Amino acid sequence: MNQEKTYRVCDPERSAAMLRDEEFLEAFAACADILGSCFLFHPVKEGAARAFGMLRDIDIALDWPFGEEADRVEAACRFACGTDEFPDAMSEEFTRLIRGAGFSPAPPWGSVYMDREKVMYGRTWVLLRDWMRAHAVSGLYAENDPEDQFGRLLILAAEVARSRPDLLCELLGDHLLCWSDRFLDAFAAAAATETYRGLTLLCKATLDDVRALLAIEPAARRIYR
Template structure:
């Protein structure tokens, strides 16, 4: 593998490993406390110039929003309750983080696209990275899995992104950014969207977009 390809794969892994936990982990109860603290201490302007696949001005804006949202620390009630409002419930989520909610006619969790992803993973011999009951097409799980595939199974990365991530990620992340009422999650949604679209462009992936039912 040439050095440029290795660098692209490492950058893709960085994006997935950095952003994925923020979609999966409660700021207080989760295991991503160190990641939240690192983001809070980040020099957003300097980091924006290093962020891969995204225009510097956009990265600066999005990282700035994320840092702004952490200004009061991870114990801030607004931050904690916003995570739970967006990703946990019990109230209806304004932008559910599972792909099948948008691509399945019935707008259900564990829909056809989830089963298709599960079958693809089985065919590739890829096991889940955790043992919880969250559907495989949760955006956070997909970002973390993207990082793992980039490092361990790069030959299947294009198909993973083209068939199971990029088909719905921009649609969802746009809705999430609009629904977010706390700057951290607004910035996170925008940065994830821009990063995935930048990866699509860098890999020259042609994606067949489904009909969205939500």
């Protein structure tokens, strides 16, 4: 992959100041942990149950630290409307969209979007693993999902924000933000539950805000799907 296609920071001073701001870093890490768990784990049986519970219990419109107010308000409304979707509808959605064995209209793996063959474990997945190895970054998640699974990448970003903030812009710019919009648009279009629609809206608003705060211009990647 050519060097000119990697991410860049448009305002280095502003970005550096944010990366020294412990309150920002912890707020982002906490939000990324919650959002990542919801996109990675079963909404009822695993770590997402607690995360979805937190999203229902807090006042997202007032207390969520990222995103435009209008997006936070709409996301809160969707979560409130989706209360009765647990457990059955959400379990079915999780199987259909995230963890099922068949075709997914919004596959959650980066290489499916960024690799010419549109397959899991493709070249961009290899680049992410090489980056993690080069910087001695190892996610705490120990299951078999590829490292470029969307939820797993968010959880990894949370870990990096807490332990290696100097690497956060690179991780986001070169390995997540370059395909997250495409995935989230596809996921929102495919979702049949208000809960997942609200989650997608809140996640996109959060990443857009963080990208602006850190002045990140994501890597230019060709999207094949």
